[in-house]
Amino acid sequence: MAKRKTLAEILCISMLFTLVGTAAPKSAYGENLNLMSEMAMESELQSMNGYEEGKDYSEGKAFFEADSEEEAMKVAKSYDASLESYSSGIGILSFEGSVKDKLEDGVSTLSVTTPIYPDYYVYTEDYINRGTLLDGSEDGEKADVQTAVTDPDYDYQWFHSKVKSEEAWKVSNGDGVKVAVIDNCFMAEHSDLVDNVAATYNAADGSEDVSLSSNIKNKEHGTHVAGIIGAVSDNGLFGTGVAPKAELYLVKIANAEGKLTISSVIRALEWAAEHKVEVVNMSIGTTSISQGTKAQLQEAIDNVVDTGAAVVVAAGNYGASTECYPAACDNVIAVGAIGKKTASHTADASCLADYSDYGNYVDLAAPGTAIYSTVPENGTSSACDLDGTSMAAPIVTGVAALVYSAHPELISENTETTAKAVMKKLTSSTDDVEYSSSKTGGTVTGCIDAKQAVEGSVSSSVYVKLKDKTITNGGTYWLPLGKSEKLVITDKSGKKIKEANKKGAASFEISGSASFKLSNKKVKCDKKAAAYSLSTDSVSKADSARVTITYGGEKIVLRFIALDKIKAAGYISGNKIKKNITRTVPVGKSISINSAEALAGLEVDYWSRSGKTYNILGDADSVGYVLKVPAKASKNGMITENSEGEPLTFTPGRKGSYKFTVVSPANGVKFKITLKAVD
Template sequence: MRRIKLIACLLSVIMTLNPAIIHAESQNKDISEKTKESQIKNESEDHSDAELSIQEVIRQEINELDSMESGVDYVPDEAVFHVDSREEAEETARQYGGELIDYGYGVATLKFNEDIKNVLGEAIRIDSVETAIEPNYIAEIDTYEIDSTGSTNTTYDPNEDLSGYQSWYKEKINLAGVEGLSGDGIKVAVIDTGADLDHSDLEDNIKESTNVMANPENTDGDDNNSHGTHVSGIIAADDDGKGITGIAPNADLYIIKAAGYDGKLTSADISKGIHQAMDYGVDVINMSFSTTGDSDVIRSAIDDAINSGIVCVSTAGNKGVDTKAYPAAYDDVFAVGSSTAFDTLSNFSNYGDWVELTAPGGESKKTDSSESIFSDIHNNSFKTKNGTSQAAPMVAATAALVLQSGHIKSKGKERVEDVREAILKTLNDKTYSYGGRSIMGGLDAGAAVKYIVERKQEPTEQKEEEQVRVGEELFTITYTGSVSYDGRKHVTSDKKTTKTQAADIDILVSVNGEYLTPDQYKIKFKNNKNAASDNSAKGPKFYVILKGKNFSKETKKIVKAEACDFSITPCDLSTADITYKSTKITRSGAVKISGLKYINPLGKKFALRGKGKNAAYHVTTVSDSSIIIDGTGNFIGRREIPIK
């Protein structure tokens, strides 16, 4: 459904006064021809204005349904729409002659006694209808199931190390290049058929699970299909020497069951699932399913997730066509096709300019084979499957690794764009083809991590300004908004630098345009010690304390209450002045760097720890001659330390 329907919904109040006209913007997500240098979606937009009545919007819906099959592409007797309250949803149900059967996250579901196409046909003739509704589209999981013959029925011991079994896809995506990253601390939501919550590979990594389906038999996310378990295992099966190992084995999993045994999802449940993932505070959402229905309800939920900084990944689909599939075709969602062990396009994979990359998904065959994707299934077991459903979670897991690197400090949509840049700009240069179909560029996890670690960001001096008015006096506090982290403390104002602080911030205070002298105020810092660069709630801030008899007690009190926040620019280990005494590799393989310290610009030394809450680095590579460390937390950059 086009955005015009969403706008029609939002302007329902206006329609009671003038039911004839609304203005809308249509958007077409057409992607320009991809090149190796620019494979990020740059959709061209058609900003033409249109004047459509609610009846004309409904007529568009009917025309779209002409190419769809009732019960296959949409739920025959249901409709969904955005609405601000249950009361408004009930009123819309009355106008259309339907029953409100579900409401949550601003999405209502109506049920009728006839096909939605007939309901819409009747609504065209009703002037009192004020809100546009859309079909409750059906999405399907995108796995090509292998027949239950041959090795499919093999029983695998979950206590056996299966991490190297049929793991060809890890080599194809250059997983070895991630150098020690495991997704630790990154939250990944899997919206799917649920997961085997007691699977020995998954139970430690599953942090939350829920069921967002309408009228669920149970409220947890337990899997009765196996698809969601298979996807979850690809992402984050733990690395404990038993069973398989996922691409991001230490990532936290949040299981959201939105499909049952039949593997079908609806627009309403997908939207609820996305919003549930947002409530969990996840970093990445994997959606291994697709629909041909362009739904405003799903699109809006996706937009909300991306604007909040959540990376979204979905499947291109398994029908071998170039028709757009959703949610993969929406803006800023990774649209993932499937490749084989032989670097060809999977014979089932959808394709087209809107598909951004491939990842291994196997090839459809009548029997199980070593070219399929081996992962967990329900009942604490294992199985091979093929599909874009298996390709998408490899991209989701790679996004988790990129985020864990600690080199993305942006927030909101910019955070998503940074992850997309790292992955899409580092695709391999292969063209995956099958017949007359092709997709250019395959996932390279190692290159994506390397790109984001080595990416040079131009330093910018961010000037911040806070103003406080007290009567006729306007106090203006101007300061540098971004400050460097020096190992322990941050910075103070000019001429107030201590030996433990680096002076890279300027604080100026003026009253009605006249600057105060340093003896007329002092600076009080809060959260100045060991503040975290990735935790804005505990970020450093300061207060201006006015001094002298020139200011009244009330003025001093009001100005003092104004908090001035500044962000932390992490210390770059690749260029920092560091020193150490010695390095040692124990018989067990543990790495010890003795006396590793960072020297700040004022000559103060601070110890750098490799473990614990305030760890500054982790070891990524060890050779006979050197140790390579990567910064973490308030430290970034890579540093090679010779063994001595």
């Protein structure tokens, strides 16, 4: 489930703080809405540097959140702007002047209580190596497969054999599963799609019109992606989708100008959440996005995951390890592409595609080259090959639909726990082969295996307990330089499974950077590994390793990323890093404790150290932490938890001091928070 699922994202902008001399104090979030809005936009203004209006984001436009159109109108008035549109909780403003000027006006205007954000462009993630168009009847070079599927061009679809679609179809076919396809535009009436199209939505204008328009670049893209997921099988037309019985919810994000924007993506995700879809596919991406806008995108992804949807995203076609969004967001599966084209409709499936992105944020791979699927052609239904991670992602999306279909009881659950269980099932259902590109040197481990994915239970009975007492059945974790992590197999409660921990009972395999070693169920990071630090301003540039543990027919995949040693946790006050804080809270009032920032009332940062200089690595909520809750809090108050047992709120029932501790990953640096309850 990509990169920092349990760690989240480290800020790409590093800061320096030196104990000698002075430093600007770090402000806490105030209770006043004006101050919160001001701080959000000041931060956004800083992170916009380096991006160009009209090139990286929409000119004279910005977006914001609102609960109603009436509220959106008030926001527009407060900014002296026009409300261009409002849909699915997102309003878009249009105005004279630049976006930066409007944000600066918002910072200085007392009447503004809602922050606005630049509307960054996103792009379809296809490599565009278009094959010959077919009408479903031509003869051509076909893969050497034996099949009972009757669609005339099925044998052009080599990817079905690679991911073992036919074996998976013996278990499920996607029946009853709702899949949202968020893309540029669609030919919803395509003859090989129309029977599976359940609903349409235009996220740009709020209508149901998802049709093609001449000003949209690569206008065949969305239709091609939808066909890979859910083209109808055995209808005598073209090929078939990975989940041929899935219900397609087609969401157009291209606006009237033919542009794809973040605001439309967020609207699309909110619409998908409202319709309680089981799977979301986004074959789109950008490397140009500021921190505040990224946070809005992440919130929308989290919301749809909360409703039980697995989210699958194309990794990007830059042939690099630079993070592409939304693929590098949390709570998504980022998919790289396999294949080097050898002939029409066929590819060498033993290598990573040269165009495919790779790195620590990419979870797995799927066929992406010479992928044959549905496209429009001059108003008629057709099909052709396209290349790209855009084509790889919907293969995984189709497999996700097969998983839900194989376990229909999951469809009605609509919970975050379900979504994360399905995503972990997918990331552990691979062939474990390391695919590499000789051109870029990039590697991605594991091609999706549909047969594995639909077999067995989605819920796990086998877990691993880490040093910090984290109990996990898969995810990504930091490992500081020179430190090691002992891997103990447990049940869900963290109780050690004695039989599983006996010598030879479970298999442990490691792949990735040579800076990580695995011995006696212990993984160690070398002191000289390339770690996330000021010299590696991207998480993807840090060394990492993948550890696969197999026991009792279950597989756990853990990824470890090298991190500079955390030397301090806290916040800046004057010219010092404060390592504790005391807050006064009323007895009987609920306090959010589901994030370090909410609990402390300010951002808690982690720092590494070089001499007398401290380098900020990221905040605790981004890097990850373990929260120690005092026994007194449960005895003299009430703690609420989510479905995974994580604390959400604390309500003190009596006066007194309640001491919580935020503990950093792996090496246990602490930040102490005392809540002093008063009448």
